[in-house]
Amino acid sequence: MKELREHRGIYGGVSVGAILLYVFILTRVEGEAGALFFAGFPVWVTAALLPFALARSFSGEWKASTHYFLLSLPVRSGTIALAKWLAPLTAAVLIFSVSLAGIDLIRVEFEVTGQLLEQFGATPRAVLRYVNTQYLATVVLLLGVAMAWVGVRQTVTGHGLVVGSLYVILTFFLYFQFMSPFHHLVGDVPSVWVPVIYSFTFGLAYTMAGFILFDRFTEI
Amino acid sequence: MVEAEKITKRYGSKWALREVSVRETAGRVVGVLGQNGSGKSTFFRILAGLARPTQGEALVDGQPPSHLTRRFTSYLPEVDPYYGWMTVGQLLEFAGRFYQGWDSERARVLLDTMELSEDAVIDSLSRGQRGRLKIVAGFAWPSRLVLMDEPLSGIDQPSRRRILDGLFNQFKTAEQTILISTHLVYEVEPFVEDVIFFRDGEVTLQGEADTLKRDRNVDLSKLFEEVAV
Numbered sequence: 001m002k003e004l005r006e007h008r009g010i011y012g013g014v015s016v017g018a019i020l021l022y023v024f025i026l027t028r029v030e031g032e033a034g035a036l037f038f039a040g041f042p043v044w045v046t047a048a049l050l051p052f053a054l055a056r057s058f059s060g061e062w063k064a065s066t067h068y069f070l071l072s073l074p075v076r077s078g079t080i081a082l083a084k085w086l087a088p089l090t091a092a093v094l095i096f097s098v099s100l101a102g103i104d105l106i107r108v109e110f111e112v113t114g115q116l117l118e119q120f121g122a123t124p125r126a127v128l129r130y131v132n133t134q135y136l137a138t139v140v141l142l143l144g145v146a147m148a149w150v151g152v153r154q155t156v157t158g159h160g161l162v163v164g165s166l167y168v169i170l171t172f173f174l175y176f177q178f179m180s181p182f183h184h185l186v187g188d189v190p191s192v193w194v195p196v197i198y199s200f201t202f203g204l205a206y207t208m209a210g211f212i213l214f215d216r217f218t219e220i
Numbered sequence: 221m222v223e224a225e226k227i228t229k230r231y232g233s234k235w236a237l238r239e240v241s242v243r244e245t246a247g248r249v250v251g252v253l254g255q256n257g258s259g260k261s262t263f264f265r266i267l268a269g270l271a272r273p274t275q276g277e278a279l280v281d282g283q284p285p286s287h288l289t290r291r292f293t294s295y296l297p298e299v300d301p302y303y304g305w306m307t308v309g310q311l312l313e314f315a316g317r318f319y320q321g322w323d324s325e326r327a328r329v330l331l332d333t334m335e336l337s338e339d340a341v342i343d344s345l346s347r348g349q350r351g352r353l354k355i356v357a358g359f360a361w362p363s364r365l366v367l368m369d370e371p372l373s374g375i376d377q378p379s380r381r382r383i384l385d386g387l388f389n390q391f392k393t394a395e396q397t398i399l400i401s402t403h404l405v406y407e408v409e410p411f412v413e414d415v416i417f418f419r420d421g422e423v424t425l426q427g428e429a430d431t432l433k434r435d436r437n438v439d440l441s442k443l444f445e446e447v448a449v
Contacts, residue, residue: 002314006303069301071270073318074290158232220270 003057003087010053011091014046018095022102035108039128043099047139050088051146057084058150068220078215085147085207092139096132103128130192137199144206145171151213175202221246221365221397222267227276229262229421236262237421239276244414246364247394251408251429251440252401254418254448260401261298263418264367267399268295280365289365291320294358298370300350302342308353309338312360319361326391327360333386347374355383359391368400372407380407405444415440417448424448 004011025038061067070080103125110124117124149167156163182198189197222244229237237259244250254260265271266278269285280289302311308331316322331338334352336345345353351374358366372380388411392398402408409429416426424447425432433439438446 006305064304065297065299065301066303067301068270068295068297068299069303069315072268072290072295072297072301073315074287074293075318076287219272220265 003084004090007053007057007087010049011087014049015091015094018043018046019098022098022105025102026105026107029106030108032108032110032113035106036110036113036124036128039099039103039106039132043095043132043135044138046092046095047135047142050092050139051142054085054088054143054146055150057087071218071220076215077218078211081147081150081211081214085143085211088143089140092136092143096136096139099132099135100129103132130196134196134199137196137203141199141203141206144203144210147210148206148213149210151210151217154219155213155217171206178202221248221281222250222399223277223279224263224266225277225279227263227266227273227278229259229266229271230274235421237266237273240421240423241276242416242423242426244397244399246397248397249388249392249411249413250397250399251405251412251415252399252418253403253405253415253440253444254401255403258418258448259421260418261369262421264295264297264369264399264401267365268293268367270295292364294361294363294366296354296358296366296368296371298373300347300354302350302353302357304341304343306342307338308336308340308342308345308356311342311353312338312357315357316360319363322361324360327356330356330360330391333390334383348376348379351375352379352383355387359387362393362396364396366396366398366400368398370402371400372402372404380404384408384411403444405441409440412440415443417444419448 021038021043025035029035029038061070071077073080106125113124117127148171149164152163152167153160179198182201183191183194186194186197222242224240224242226239226241227237228235228239240259240263252260252263262271266273267280267285269280269287269290278285280293283289285293306314312324312327316324316327328338334349334356336349336352336356340349342350342353351371355368355371358368372384375383384407388398400408400412412429414427415429415432417424425443429440432443436443
């Protein structure tokens with residue numbers, strides 16, 4: 001709760017923004033293209049904002065020296081990292097829930113898109129649901145990347161630019177390196193869902209790595 | 221209660237502590253005395269489980285310092301560690317959730333003694349008031365070990381003696397071990413039972429304060445000049 005309260009500007013802002021967006025779609029948007037665009041695209045902006053908010057919540061503690069208080073509490077450092085990670089995730093889940101519920105409430109008839117997608121055995125609302133699930137998976141992935149970065153910075157002090165560059169390269173390398181083996185591993189799953197599951201899995205693995213590094217190496 | 225066996229701490233090429241060995245039994249008030257940068261804060265951070273020794277071993281109540289020993293350790297750092305957006309009351313409520321035996325009534329009495337209001341926003345407090353708030357948070361629960369790192373810095377001189385009097389005579393419990401670091405030796409001299417002198421990351425002298433003073437026929441301030449400057 002402290003995390004959500006302290007960073008209510010960013011977490012509250014993106015959540016309220018997403019809710020207002022869907023109120024706008026449900027009450028004002030009439031065109032098919034507009035409904036598809038608004039229901040599918042703008043929430044993705046928050047996928048880029050939330051990982052930065054997570055990283056900033058850690059650096060803010062160090063900048064303000066409040067990490068002295070936080071880390072001296074009788075809990076594991078990893079628990080503190082978990083609490084910080086849960087705050088942007090809560091905002092993402094709220095946005096996802098609103099967008100998912102909103103898809104069924106949109107009054108626009110998707111006639112043209114519906115005919116187009118029919119030949120692929122899909123419906124516009126199913127595609128929107130897929131896009132929004134992919135959004136949540138992407139947030140989990142990027143939050144994991146941000147969390148692991150926080151852990152790496154606790155482990156390797158100094159040489160920020162070099163470590164940062166290597167970290168980004170390694171992250172991309174690992175992400176694409178394991179994509180194909182993962183596809184084979186979950187062979188029975190419809191291929192359209194594989195990237196979603198992969199993003200969730202990779203994001204959670206990175207998150208765990210971040211928790212472990214933060215718990216093991218954080219020092220004042 | 222506190223044991224350190226040849227602990228060394230290095231940050232890169234800089235030695236913060238060199239082979240520090242200390243042993244303190246429960247219930248003592250220990251003055252950790254040294255100039256700024258002498259290693260006192262690093263020593264406290266190791267005892268609070270916030271830094272790991274490069275070599276050697278530290279034990280608090282027989283255990284390596286960790287989140288488990290922080291269940292009975294109050295650590296009052298030298299910096300202002302609290303969230304500026306919280307009120308004093310919110311901070312104490314937040315901290316109180318983590319410590320078993322947190323005593324809200326005791327916190328209120330401490331707030332009165334320290335002349336602080338629960339409604340005050342931390343950002344609006346002076347440096348001295350924030351220093352007093354640390355003392356409230358550190359003594360509002362029955363911790364067995366209190367690590368006070370330069371607790372008097374920022375507090376105006378007339379208040380210091382009053383605050384220390386209140387702490388040691390009114391709020392300290394018999395089983396509580398208090399390590400208080402300072403370079404203002406004359407301020408803590410009436411209260412400390414044992415002293416540990418630090419210079420350049422090394423312990424230069426330690427022992428029972430009265431014995432050291434009697435043996436060398438000097439007061440602690442003079443002793444400080446001899447072994448810690």
